[in-house]
Amino acid sequence: MIEALPASYDPTRDAMHALAEHVLAAARFRTDKHIGLVPTAGGFGTPSFGDGERVRVDGVELVHERPGTSTRVGITTLTAAAQFVGIPLGAPTEAYTPATSYPADEPLTVRADGARALAAWFAFGEGLLDELREAYPSQEPSAPTIWPEHFDLACEIGSGDAGTRANYGASPGDSAIPEPYLYVGPWDASRRTGMLGTYAFGAAITYAELLASGDPRGRALDFGFECAALLLGAP
Numbered sequence: 001m002i003e004a005l006p007a008s009y010d011p012t013r014d015a016m017h018a019l020a021e022h023v024l025a026a027a028r029f030r031t032d033k034h035i036g037l038v039p040t041a042g043g044f045g046t047p048s049f050g051d052g053e054r055v056r057v058d059g060v061e062l063v064h065e066r067p068g069t070s071t072r073v074g075i076t077t078l079t080a081a082a083q084f085v086g087i088p089l090g091a092p093t094e095a096y097t098p099a100t101s102y103p104a105d106e107p108l109t110v111r112a113d114g115a116r117a118l119a120a121w122f123a124f125g126e127g128l129l130d131e132l133r134e135a136y137p138s139q140e141p142s143a144p145t146i147w148p149e150h151f152d153l154a155c156e157i158g159s160g161d162a163g164t165r166a167n168y169g170a171s172p173g174d175s176a177i178p179e180p181y182l183y184v185g186p187w188d189a190s191r192r193t194g195m196l197g198t199y200a201f202g203a204a205i206t207y208a209e210l211l212a213s214g215d216p217r218g219r220a221l222d223f224g225f226e227c228a229a230l231l232l233g234a235p
Contacts, residue, residue, distance in 0.1 A: 002124050002216050005117050005179070005207065012114025013172050015075075016057065017151040018102035020044065021091045023062075023081045025148035027055045029092040037146040039122040039153065043115060044146055055085055059119075060110045079104045096149040118172060121180050121207075122146065125153045125170025128182065128220050132157060132168055132228060135235035139164075150174070157228065163188040164231045166202065168224065173207075176200075180207040182220055184227035196230055203227050 024046055025035040031050040038047050045056020045063070054065040062081055063072045073084050082089035091098040102108070126144055133141035133155060142156040154169030167185040171177070176199065185202035186192050196203045205223045213219035228235070 002120055002207070002210065003117070004211065006111070006113040008109075008111035008114035009117050010114075010173070010178075011109040012111050013118055013151075014100070015102065015108040015110050016043075016115070016118060017148075017172075018078060018100040019057065019062075019075065019081060019108065020146070020148040020151055021096075021098045021100050022078050022089055022102070023085060023087070024055050024057070025095075026082075026090060026092055027053075027085050027087050029095055030087060033095075035092065035095050035148055037148060038144070039119075039126045039146065043119045044122055057115070059115050060112050075108055075110050077105050077107055078102060081108075091148070096147075099149050099151075121170060121172055122153055124216070124220070125182065127217070128170065128224050129153070129155050129168055131221060132224050135225070136228065136232060139232055158187075158232055160187060163191060166191075166227075166231055168228075177204060177206060181205060182210075182223060184224070184231075186231060191231065194230070196227060 043057035
């Protein structure tokens, strides 16, 4: 479940975004040329890559897992994080243009309650996307992925040829909507009308709206399935 956001949420989210772009995704990209991250217990991280390596955030700690060993350290600076993982610091700019420019040696502003809220949001979004994907198995659903440059969890469902494909996601907040929100963004701009045209990118429901409903999970499912039905029909 999700609860009221702590005051530390925004700075913690921004620091974690920088860590995702400049350390976690960078570590994976050096090995397999992929950048996608996933929700993990206590936060987010890479899927297993290479010979079974994984880098992830657990609360306010960075965890480096390799076959037969797992080490962890408190999150301090981007420089220290990259050294701990054993990579040069910096986003793989050939894969994406980083959205963050956190000073390499400035302490990352991460707090335990903010980290818990971020992890809970990604877990909440993952549950919603899994239900949508299971309801529309014939609509080519992609795997939910945290894209480091956007720092949101998203998947795609629908047919591009039929104009029904859309991004379904959970953003932790950005320049479009500062607080966390769920969204559905049709690829075909002509489908962004009515409920699907609430924002320039499509439809969204905010964290505050979910909390105010008294049943955040139920309200999230209603939102997701209503948008999907407009594009894809009933499951």
